[in-house]
Amino acid sequence: MRLGLFKYNQMVVDQLSDAEVDRLFHALADATRRDIVGRVLNDEQSITDLARHYPMSMTAVQKHVAVLEGAGLVTKHRHGREQRVRGVVQAIRTAQVLLDAYEQVWRDRFDRIGDLLAEPTEEGTT
Amino acid sequence: MTVTSVHKDPELLTMTVTAEYGVTADRAWELWGDPRQLERWWGPPTYPATVVEHDLTPGGMVTYFMTGPEGDQSRGWWRIIDVEAPRLLVLENGFADDAGQPIPAMPTMIMRMRLDDRPGGGVVMTMETTFPSLEALEELIGMGMEEGLKQAMGQIDDILAA
Numbered sequence: 001m002r003l004g005l006f007k008y009n010q011m012v013v014d015q016l017s018d019a020e021v022d023r024l025f026h027a028l029a030d031a032t033r034r035d036i037v038g039r040v041l042n043d044e045q046s047i048t049d050l051a052r053h054y055p056m057s058m059t060a061v062q063k064h065v066a067v068l069e070g071a072g073l074v075t076k077h078r079h080g081r082e083q084r085v086r087g088v089v090q091a092i093r094t095a096q097v098l099l100d101a102y103e104q105v106w107r108d109r110f111d112r113i114g115d116l117l118a119e120p121t122e123e124g125t126t
Numbered sequence: 127m128t129v130t131s132v133h134k135d136p137e138l139l140t141m142t143v144t145a146e147y148g149v150t151a152d153r154a155w156e157l158w159g160d161p162r163q164l165e166r167w168w169g170p171p172t173y174p175a176t177v178v179e180h181d182l183t184p185g186g187m188v189t190y191f192m193t194g195p196e197g198d199q200s201r202g203w204w205r206i207i208d209v210e211a212p213r214l215l216v217l218e219n220g221f222a223d224d225a226g227q228p229i230p231a232m233p234t235m236i237m238r239m240r241l242d243d244r245p246g247g248g249v250v251m252t253m254e255t256t257f258p259s260l261e262a263l264e265e266l267i268g269m270g271m272e273e274g275l276k277q278a279m280g281q282i283d284d285i286l287a288a
Contacts (some may be wrong), residue, residue, distance in 0.1 A: 095136035
């Protein structure tokens with residue numbers, strides 16, 4: 001899974017500025033942060049869940065997550081009252097599936113438009 | 127068939143779909159500009175749309191509701207951002223409450239529709255949608271498909287793990 005992440009990062013590395021590369025390496029230079037990235041790659045986790053794995057305060061875990069977020073490795077989002085964290089690769093896959101569903105909405109709409117335009121009008125023109 | 131191209135960008139959260147029709151731009155514009163014609167294609171046959179307000183001027187509102195097989199209704203609205211008949215329509219699309227009022231806590235999407243003449247006759251209709259965030263995409267499109275989404279995600283994970 002980590003290999004997948006690095007492949008992805010290699011793909012986008014050309015688009016990263018020096019400052020972004022610095023942030024990326026700084027973010028991954030810490031063992032706790034690497035561990036967090038591994039945990040959220042496939043399954044999103046709440047900050048509370050993550051904090052259980054480390055002998056540190058929730059605030060400290062939040063700081064690590066903020067560093068990872070700043071480096072573009074994870075994203076945070078709200079789910080009910082929870083803050084959840086997930087890997088960026090996972091986020092992109094989720095977006096893909098949702099956009100696929102949305103594509104079908106417009107394919108269906110465009111098909112209905114086609115049917116509507118094929119109907120003869122009262123004036124006999126199209 | 128009708129759809130000639132689809133481009134989806136999961137990082138920028140945009141989707142652009144184009145379709146070609148053998149009619150003039152004026153005729154194709156009526157699909158958006160005439161509420162009775164809009165009603166015939168906006169909602170799926172199982173959830174036909176009824177348009178209530180229809181003001182295609184900048185800042186104007188279009189409000190509608192869609193009625194399901196059980197009589198259940200879901201309401202939505204457009205706020206018109208830009209309009210150049212018969213070429214361009216830019217709007218914000220969101221959900222409304224039972225009274226037809228926009229729900230401020232719900233995210234919205236931006237739709238940009240363009241009509242271009244084809245050299246050989248007919249028009250190309252381009253629909254570009256932008257979602258402000260992944261969270262918004264999930265709320266707007268993911269509603270009601272969470273189970274299906276989880277299954278699909280599970281399948282992707284299985285493929286990647288194999």
